[in-house]
Amino acid sequence: MSRARAPIGVIGTGYVGLVTAAGFAELGSEVWCVDIDAAKIERLRRGEVPVYEPGLDELLARNAERMHFSTELADALEHARLLLVAVGTPPTYSGDADLSAVHAVVDAMPSSDEHALVMKSTVPCGTGASLQRVFAEQGKGGLGYVSCPEFLREGSAVRDFLHPDRVVVGDDGDWAGEALVELYAPLAAPLVRTDIASSEMIKLASNAFLATKISFINEIANVCEETGADVVEVARGMGLDTRIGPQFLQAGIGFGGSCFPKDVNALKQLAGNSGYHFQLLTAVIEVNELQKRRVIGKLQKHLGGLVGRRVALFGLAFKPNTDDMREASSLVLSARLNADGATVTAYDPVANEQARTLVSGIGFADSPLQAAAEADAVVLVTEWPEFTELDWEQVAEAMRGNLVIDGRNALDPVAVRAAGLAYEGIGRR
Numbered sequence: 001m002s003r004a005r006a007p008i009g010v011i012g013t014g015y016v017g018l019v020t021a022a023g024f025a026e027l028g029s030e031v032w033c034v035d036i037d038a039a040k041i042e043r044l045r046r047g048e049v050p051v052y053e054p055g056l057d058e059l060l061a062r063n064a065e066r067m068h069f070s071t072e073l074a075d076a077l078e079h080a081r082l083l084l085v086a087v088g089t090p091p092t093y094s095g096d097a098d099l100s101a102v103h104a105v106v107d108a109m110p111s112s113d114e115h116a117l118v119m120k121s122t123v124p125c126g127t128g129a130s131l132q133r134v135f136a137e138q139g140k141g142g143l144g145y146v147s148c149p150e151f152l153r154e155g156s157a158v159r160d161f162l163h164p165d166r167v168v169v170g171d172d173g174d175w176a177g178e179a180l181v182e183l184y185a186p187l188a189a190p191l192v193r194t195d196i197a198s199s200e201m202i203k204l205a206s207n208a209f210l211a212t213k214i215s216f217i218n219e220i221a222n223v224c225e226e227t228g229a230d231v232v233e234v235a236r237g238m239g240l241d242t243r244i245g246p247q248f249l250q251a252g253i254g255f256g257g258s259c260f261p262k263d264v265n266a267l268k269q270l271a272g273n274s275g276y277h278f279q280l281l282t283a284v285i286e287v288n289e290l291q292k293r294r295v296i297g298k299l300q301k302h303l304g305g306l307v308g309r310r311v312a313l314f315g316l317a318f319k320p321n322t323d324d325m326r327e328a329s330s331l332v333l334s335a336r337l338n339a340d341g342a343t344v345t346a347y348d349p350v351a352n353e354q355a356r357t358l359v360s361g362i363g364f365a366d367s368p369l370q371a372a373a374e375a376d377a378v379v380l381v382t383e384w385p386e387f388t389e390l391d392w393e394q395v396a397e398a399m400r401g402n403l404v405i406d407g408r409n410a411l412d413p414v415a416v417r418a419a420g421l422a423y424e425g426i427g428r429r
C-alpha cells in the first residue's frame with residue numbers, strides 16, 4: 001500500500017467489531033479496539049480469540065502489531081478520528097432494538113470537531129437522526145455521524161469483510177463520509193453512498209428480505225409434504241431463474257442467529273411504531289416459529305409419542321462454522337422435547353460450551369456417535385460438515401431406533417437409508 005492508512009477506533013469487540021478491526025488492520029490501519037468487557041480485552045491482549053470464527057485467529061495474529069486493545073474510549077479518541085461502533089443491539093421484550101449500548105457510547109463521547117461515530121451496529125431507521133439530535137442537545141454538535149451497516153455473516157465473516165457485495169455509506173456529505181469511503185476503497189466493492197435513513201433501512205430491509213425468502217421456501221416445503229413434490233427439486237428449479245437465485249432457498253427448521261429474528265422483529269416494530277402494520281413480516285416470523293416445532297410433529301408421527309424416547313441432536317449452533325447460540329433453533333427444539341418427556345443428548349463440534357449455559361435438562365456428548373448411542377431418533381439441527389460426512393452404518397449400530405430427521409436437508413438420503421435407517425427431511429419426497 002503506497003499511502004499511509006488512517007488509524008481507526010472500533011468500539012465493541014464482538015463478532016462484527018473484531019472481524020472489522022482485524023480486517024482494517026490487514027488493510028494497513030492501526031486499530032484501537034475498545035470494549036467494556038475487561039476480561040475480553042485481557043484475553044485479546046494475550047492473543048486469545050474470544051469467539052469462534054474461521055480465519056479470525058490467523059488474521060488477528062498476522063496483524064497483532066497494528067491492533068491495540070483497551071477498556072478506555074480515550075485511547076481510541078487519542079489516535080483515531082473515525083470510531084466504528086459495533087456494540088450489541090439485542091431485542092427488547094417488545095421486539096424493538098435495545099439501543100442502550102449505543103447510547104452509552106454516544107454519552108461517553110466528548111465534544112469534538114475532530115471525531116465521528118460510524119454506526120456498524122444494526123439500528124432502526126431514524127436512529128442516526130435521533131443520535132444527531134442527542135449530540136446537539138449535549139453540546140457535541142461538531143461530532144460527525146455516518147451509517148455504515150455491516151453485512152458480514154458469522155462463519156464466513158473474514159471473507160465477507162474482505163470481499164463484500166457492497167459497502168453502504170449513509171452520511172451528510174461531510175469529512176467523515178469521505179474518510180470512510182477512502183478507508184473501504186482498497187476492497188474495491190460497489191459503493192452505495194446515500195443518506196443516513198436510507199442506509200439504515202437498507203440493512204433492515206436486506207435481512208427482512210432474506211428471512212422472507214427462508215420462510216417462503218419453508219412454507220413451500222410444507223406444501224410439498226402434502227402434495228408429494230420434493231422441495232429440493234423445486235428450489236433447484238426456482239433458483240436457476242436469475243430473478244430468484246439459488247441462495248436462501250434451502251428449506252429447513254427455521255432461521256435463528258443474532259440477526260434475522262431480531263432485525264425482522266425490529267423492522268416490524270419500527271413500522272408498527274409509525275402506524276404501519278407490516279403484515280408480511282408478521283407472517284415471516286410466525287412461519288419461522290412454527291417451522292422449528294414441526295420437527296416435534298415428525299418425531300411424534302414416527303415414534304408415536306415422546307415420553308421415554310431418546311433423541312440425539314446433531315448440532316446446536318444456529319448455523320455451521322460458528323459457536324453462536326443466539327436464537328438457535330436447537331433452543332426451542334430441546335425445550336419442546338424436554339417438555340414432551342424425551343431424553344435429549346446433543347453434540348455440536350464447537351458450540352457445546354456455549355449451549356451448556358443456555359440449555360438445561362439435556363445431556364452433552366463428545367461425538368456424534370456418543371450422542372446417537374441408544375437413541376430412538378437423530379435430528380440434524382446444524383449442517384456441520386462433520387455430520388454430512390458421517391458413516392451412517394456406525395450411527396445405525398449405535399442407535400436403538402432407526403429414525404433420522406434431516407432438519408437441514410443436508411444429508412444424503414441414499415446413504416442414510418442404505419444404513420438401514422428411516423430418513424425424513426423437510427419437504428422431501
Ligand SMILES: NC(=O)c1ccc[n+]([C@@H]2O[C@H](COP(=O)([O-])OP(=O)(O)OC[C@H]3O[C@@H](n4cnc5c(N)ncnc54)[C@H](O)[C@@H]3O)[C@@H](O)[C@H]2O)c1
Nearest residue numbers: 012013014015016035036037087088089101104121122154
Ligand atoms: N453477528 C453478526 O453476524 C452481525 C452481522 C451484521 C451486523 N451485526 C450487528 O452488529 C452489532 C454487533 O453484533 P455482534 O454480533 O458483534 O455483537 P456481540 O454481542 O458479539 O458484541 C458486542 C460487543 O460490544 C461490547 N459492548 C457493549 N457495550 C459497549 C460499550 N458501551 N462500549 C464498548 N463496548 C461495548 C460487548 O461487550 C461485546 O463485546 C449488532 O448491532 C448486530 O446486529 C451483527
